[in-house]
Amino acid sequence: MSTADTDARLKRLGLYAVLVAMAGFYLLPILTGLFTSITSPESYTGQSPFLPPLEPLIAETGSLSLQPWGNAFDGLARGLANSFILVIPATILSGLFGSMAAYGLTNVDWRGQVGIYALFVAGIFIPYQAVLVPLTQFWYNVVPLQSLFAPFAAFPLVQAYHWKLVALIVTHTAYGIPICTLLFRAHYKKLSDEMIEAARLDGASVSTIYRRIVLPLSIPMFAVVFIYQFTQIWNDLLFALTIVQFGDASVVTQELVGIGVSQAGTNFPLRMAAALLAALPTLVVYVLFGDKFAEGVTA
Amino acid sequence: MRNPIATLRNRWSDSDARADGGEPASTRSFFDRDSVRSAPFWLPPFLLVGLFVYGAVVWNFLLSLTDFTGIGEPDYTDLDVENYFVAFADPVDGLLSTVGLGGEVQGGSPAWSELTVEPVWNSLGNTIALMVGFAAICLALGLVLAILVDRGIRFENTFRTIYLLPMSLSFVVTAKFWLYMYNPNTGLINIALGAVGIGPVQIVQNPDLKLGAVAFALIWQFSGYAMIVYLAALRGIPSSHFEAARVDGASTIKMYWRVIIPQLRTATVSALVVITVFALKAFDFLFSMYGGYQPGPSADILATRMVREAYANQNWAYGSTIAVILFVMALFIVAPYIYSQYRRGEL
Structure with a gap:
């Protein structure tokens, strides 16, 4: 074998070594969390968080237990339920509105739409802080949502405190529309003009074209948008903290902040189990639809 | 006519x-x-965004001109810019301390408070340090990873998926993982340091390391994003450019430096805008890491300061003032970007 060949092979080996090391860098915090979360708290020593609990086999690693996950579920159950009540409608609404806005601003041509669209795009980058105080004022002092919502509490499964989640759904919907519009618009620009033109000449109205042509063609984009929005809204803490505040309607990210800390110190197995449990829905979505997620974040 | x-x-x-x-x-x-x-399509979402985003931004600006401290209704008849003077009080010492040259900053005493109120210099300095450090390293790491992944490797999808994985996590979750990693007794970082005879080092509560620790965790979470953006841009460069450079006899590193990297300008700008705005939003991370509104002066950024002033100290008007400052910072980053998109006809 020539030296050039050996050289190339060594380079290739070095390349993979770096790639694997970087994979380790990204996975280690999650793996140590996972190993710790399945260690029984009594046997936890914290001396080898990089190893799974294999106590009789390897000393000092702790013994296997699913108890932290059970406790984490007990601690987070209400937050998880509230998060799902929040995330599902907010994701669907912001996706639908985003699709409608993108259609009205892309496939129907009119002057001034770029200006309106620029406002949508700028909305993506506005820090939440810039609207927090007005939003708190709005939901607590201006709109009597609490009393408006009271009659709905008579329905099964609806609680009086759900009004806070309604406020949060509307807020997240409004804040999600800009990014959804951007994602859909990129997609709608690529739709064939001839098809829409032909439908128009056949006398189809603006809304018929949307329902019959554009909507069916945007199903792949809806997947991207829903995955993106689901992750964003599920992961958010700041809006929940300031609009829902701590209490019955707390979402899972709020509940996670304080879990696993007591006078006796930090219960790391419980805390890691809780962190993973809170992340589980987004992790599952990511593992199943990683490509769609990547498509959403890079648009 | x-x-x-x-x-x-x-x-x-x-x-x-x-x-x-x-x-x-x-x-x-x-x-x-x-x-x-087409109004039935774009107007309802536009009204929602107009009311909750732009309406709220304007309302927030009005609130920043009041003396509102949470009691009763804000008084909109008596508007002044006092809060901005308090926020930027003692500008000379403030600016010096922002760039790390010390200087004792004198607080202001606004009409709505009997106490001295801290100006924003400290958190402004931390915000800029975090934004610049985090964004620069994030982009550099992302670029290197993208170039490596683009070398025609096997299992490319697996590597990409792993690198982007942290981005799907919540700031709150990431903070919990890194709180554990940084723990002086049981954290992996200190165990590794202990193995080479250093430590244990207090990281999370150490004023000298705090901000770096936060930036490091954020880099862990978002460098995969920079990689994905760069990878897409690299795939968009015609392979003839790679080949032309190779025919010229340029070494691999030289080829990337001279031929490829200059073509990544657009990707760099859009990744930079998104990542910097992420850094402005790092509140969730700090709140989760420090278990509340108090990350301490050396890790306090404008995002945490704003929420603390409004929701913990009840200085609502002053919180709004800091929010306006944050908004203007975001505007300075985003407006040129949107304008350039518009000029290139990509809007």
């Missing part, structure tokens, strides 16, 4: 008119305009 409405009307309503059998242009109503006919 041409009818101004007719000049505004576009081809859509024209073709409709033909289908309707040649309705004369001058009688076509306002409702035939395409902006109006």
Whole structure:
């Protein structure tokens, strides 16, 4: 074998070594969390968080237990339920509105739409802080949502405190529309003009074209948008903290902040189990639809 | 003279008119305009965004001019810019301390408070340090990873998926993982340091390391994003450019430096904008890491300061003032970007 060949092979080996090391860098915090979360708290020593609990086999690693996950579920159950009540409608609404806005601003041509669209795009980058105080004022002092919502509490499964989640759904919907519009618009620009033109000449109205042509063609984009929005809204803490505040309607990210800390110190197995449990829905979505997620974040 | 409405009307309503059998242009109503006919689609989302995003931004600015401290209704009749003077009080010492040259900063005493209120210099300095350090390293790491992944490797999908994985996590979750990693007794970082005879080092509560520790965790979470953006851009460069450089006999590193990297300008700008705005939003991370509104002066950024002033200290108007400062910072980053997109016809 020539030296050039050996050289190339060594380079290739070095390349993979770096790639694997970087994979380790990204996975280690999650793996140590996972190993710790399945260690029984009594046997936890914290001396080898990089190893799974294999106590009789390897000393000092702790013994296997699913108890932290059970406790984490007990601690987070209400937050998880509230998060799902929040995330599902907010994701669907912001996706639908985003699709409608993108259609009205892309496939129907009119002057001034770029200006309106620029406002949508700028909305993506506005820090939440810039609207927090007005939003708190709005939901607590201006709109009597609490009393408006009271009659709905008579329905099964609806609680009086759900009004806070309604406020949060509307807020997240409004804040999600800009990014959804951007994602859909990129997609709608690529739709064939001839098809829409032909439908128009056949006398189809603006809304018929949307329902019959554009909507069916945007199903792949809806997947991207829903995955993106689901992750964003599920992961958010700041809006929940300031609009829902701590209490019955707390979402899972709020509940996670304080879990696993007591006078006796930090219960790391419980805390890691809780962190993973809170992340589980987004992790599952990511593992199943990683490509769609990547498509959403890079648009 | 041409009818101004007719000049505004576009081809859509024209073709409709033909289908309707040649309705004369001058009688076509306002409702035939395409902006109006498409309004059922774009107007409801626009009103939602207008009310909750832009309306709230304007309202927030008004609140920043009041003395509102949470009691009763804000008094909108007595507006002044006092809060901005308090926020930027003692500018000379403030600016010096922002760039790390020390200087004792004198606080202001606004009408709504009996206590001295801290100006924003400290958190402004931390915000800029975090933004610059985090964004620069994030982009550099992302670029290197993208180039490596682009070398025609096997299992490319697996590597990409792993690198982007942290981005799907919540800031709150990431903070919990890194709190554990940084723990002086049981954290992996200190165990690794202990193995080479250093430590244990207090990281999370150490004023000298705090901000770096936060930035490091954020880099862990978002460098995969920079990689994905760069990878997409690299794939967009025609392979003839790679080949031309190779024929010229350029070494691999030289080829990337001279030929490829200059073509990544657009990708760099858009990744930079997104990542910097992420850094402005790092509140969730700090709140989760420090278990509340108090990350301490050396890790306090404007995002945490704003929420603390409003929601913990009840200095609502002052919180709004800091929010305006954050908004203006975001605007300075985003407005040139959107304008350049518009100029290139990509909006």
